[in-house]
Amino acid sequence: MKFTEDHEWLVLDGDVVTVGITEHAAEQLGDVVFVELPEVGDEFAESAEIATIESVKAASEINAPVTGEIVAINAAIVENPALVNEDPLGEAWFFKMKIEDTSALDSFMSEDEYKAFIA
């Protein structure tokens, strides 16, 4: 599992990366009440705005960590945004993205590095 400075986690499986937000991010946001996801087939350049997440007290965007095409979205968190608080690292993944350059992930933080980053 890799981590970005924007508090997203990334898991690579072949050329598909699954993206979600970290426990730390979910805690900071507080009760998540709304998630807006892209559509399958949408393509995004690195750092383009890809999803919106709103809590009772904050609104933030999730930017594409790398360039790629959306191949799956998690409808469960749209139905039940509270899932993002309950299981951010598991059931509450946001989307899966097919990417061309898997080496782009190398530059992101490891779990230990991320822990140090938020400490």
Place this chain on the structure above:
Amino acid sequence: MTFEFTDYKPYDFANRRHIGPSPDEMAEMLRAVGAESLDALIDETLPRDIRQAEPLAFGPALSESEVLLRLRRTAARNKVMTSLIGMGYHNTVTPPAIQRNILENPAWYTAYTPYQPEISQGRLEALLNFQTLVADLTALDVANASLLDEPTAAAEAMALCLRSAKSKAKAFFVDAECHPQTINLVKTRAEPLGVEVIVGDPFADLDPKAVFGALFQYPGTHGHLHDFSDLCAALHAEKALATVAADPLALTLLKAPGEMGADVAVGSMQRFGVPMGAGGPHAAYIACKDQYKRALPGRLVGVSVDARGNRAYRLALQTREQHIRREKATSNVCTAQALLAVVASMYAVFHGPKGLKAIAQRVHLETARLAAGLESLGFEVEPKAFFDTFTVECGPLRDVILRSALAEGINLRKVGKTRIGVTLDETVRPETLEGVWRAFGGDLRAEGPAPAARLPEGLGRTSDYLTHPVFHMNRAEAEMTRYMRRLADRDLALDRAMIPLGSCTMKLNATAEMQPISWPEFNAIHPFAPADQQAGYAEMVADLSAKLCAATGYDAMSMQPNSGAQGEYAGLLTIRAWHRSRGEGHRDVCLIPTNAHGTNPASAQMCGMEVVAVKAAENGDVDLDDFRAKAERHADRLAACMITYPSTHGVFEPTVREVCAITHRHGGQVYLDGANLNAMVGVSRPGDIGADVSHLNLHKTFCIPHGGGGPGMGPIGVKAHLAPHLPGHPVEGEGAVSGAPWGSASILAISWAYVLMMGGEGLTQATKVAILNANYIAARLSGAYDILYTGAGGHVAHELIVDVRPLQDSAGVTVDDVAKRLIDCGFHAPTMSWPVPGCLMIEPTESEPKAELDRFCDAMLAIREEARAIERGDLDKEDNPLKRAPHTVEDLVGEWDRPYSREQACFPPGAFRVDKFWAPVNRVDNAYGDRHLVCTCPPMEAYAEAAE
């Protein structure tokens, strides 16, 4: 007998009404603060280089009765006529029960915006009724709790379409039959966004491929009624959105915008019992389909549950708002027109669907009778089918007829070169029609059976509206009065306790200042009535402007902006126009400190500016090095900076002159946010310290009440070089930001009465006492709490930030817990988590006497003690009075298994025993409400389900 003459003046307003502490109390408070005298405190608090040179001199302060006499004389210069001008403004009957129990009732008009839902349930219910009323009449899914005026709502609708439409086109179509002020404001809003506005006949000129949205008026400004269904479908086929500006009274008889396929509807609720007031205030509405609700600007009331699972209302989806999204917000709107929306909603409750329909039918049939009479006199009316408006071709007779009408006491509308427009309303009487006929040269009687209806074929309304029980209650006045009283009793307003909201200046709204707004000479004036009928208004605006200029050091004032945020928008547009006039139109960078009010970046974004954030230093001041570096880096493109003074941290920053100088050196203009002007009037002037523009929140510093979330007024003052670029007249000029030339003109009387009664000396004294009151609270609370920012003299300005974050670590107590516990003590919480997250910002204002300040401090200190008890382990970490606050009557009955007593729960220090304010609900669940969004009155059984 002999007696000694006293110099005591029983009616000396400045000393006896607005200044809370008595001279003896002030002496005591100064000792607590550690200042030798009031003047010494001010000298220590304000940097010397920002003090104003000359005292504020407006002549002597007038007593209450003298001021009312003065305003009577001025009001008498306005001529109350029967205005049949239309253009979105109509005569209306405010039911007396509503006028007295709401409009003239401090329980309603002195309340704050309902951000603390537990003590705002009354007006939240009334606003939910408003949203239900609008959603029903427009047949759309979601309506907000009102906007400033119809043209502003139309401009917001355009922005919503731009944000939400999938079409990539960059043009917006506007029906030429829209009210002229609507077209003007849409153009003003569109231009900085790079949106082209195409004005034309939608049935001839609209190319759906070329636009991302279109706006139609229904009925048109000249009375035409069209079914826009085909146009809506054509727009949707090209992924563009349709907005209809609709008259809500007409919608009781006519097919609704939602039934035509419109995505958005806007309009004015003014004719639902809200006086015209020469332009306002009144409530506009905006409604949309469910899928666009997250792009809806302004406030939205939603239904949630409290800690017991009982129904509770609250503001929903607040993350859409500017204070969270800043430059990414949908809009900079933060205020609504709550008081006027409440009046409109009560008008609908008062009349019910049957009553509203009957009013609409009568207006229509009398319009038909008027048309038939004119036709019998040989005139041709256009259109043939209409609701309440038509125009008449008069040829060369036009001006003679207009003059004859004036002689009858009637204002008609000039249309083109040879036509006259007429719009009727619910106040129409036989004499009205007969007067119009006489002006057209006919001697007819308005008698006999009503003529046939002349609504267009196929446009009749077939769907139901206002089916909710609240619109079907027993309409006996006894019952209505009690309903309004019940709602008022659920809210905590200034008539019960101080509302120490930082940055909001909840000062006294004196009764004498409020009285004139009910006079017909002020409130029955049409904003587009001839100038000679508004001579009193002109006099008032001129004198108030001169006094506000004197107090701020500016050279000119525009009264148009209807809120502080609209003032920011108008001020930045003025700066932008000035740059353009000098061939420097490329300047588009706006420097804004990170601790600025969220509206600042949102307003800059609306004006097409790029926001560059400037850091705040450790002590909360603008980081001067960062400011200088960024001004230099963007020197080629620097348009403006936006600063707040005293800062949003409640400190008079000594570097403010330097910040202004740096901005000017690099070609920019200084926008000084006037939100904190209550700390400056009479002691320091923005115009002297280097600012070029400011808005003045008349609803803060100058006594217009907050109305439970609006009205407001945010006029802007500018230096002379900017004066030619101020907003133009909404009908005759360009670049207007408000539908009426003086914004919400009628409530200017409140501010005018205030400055006349205070005089320059009284205003200066108010500022000084506001600073004393804040410093007294700081002195009493320090030790128990850290006061975050203080100026050079160790003093705060007119407000202070109290750090409650340590309680989170030591006792698990959050800023929310403190705020809600203050409700148990009988107080409205201070401003929460702004500008510093997790802290409270307290602004007492000069109006509060020492006893009330002490009651508040006692409550705050007691809360600290409760937190200490948690720290010691004497109170449970979860099950304690702070976490469970606020407590309600429900907590007094039934089982009690908590580890603290009911006595402690309900009667903490500060709370009154006999006059205890009981919150109507326990703590409201915010997340539940946002996850299960309901923004109209749900059926009664739905509440029961929600609770399960």
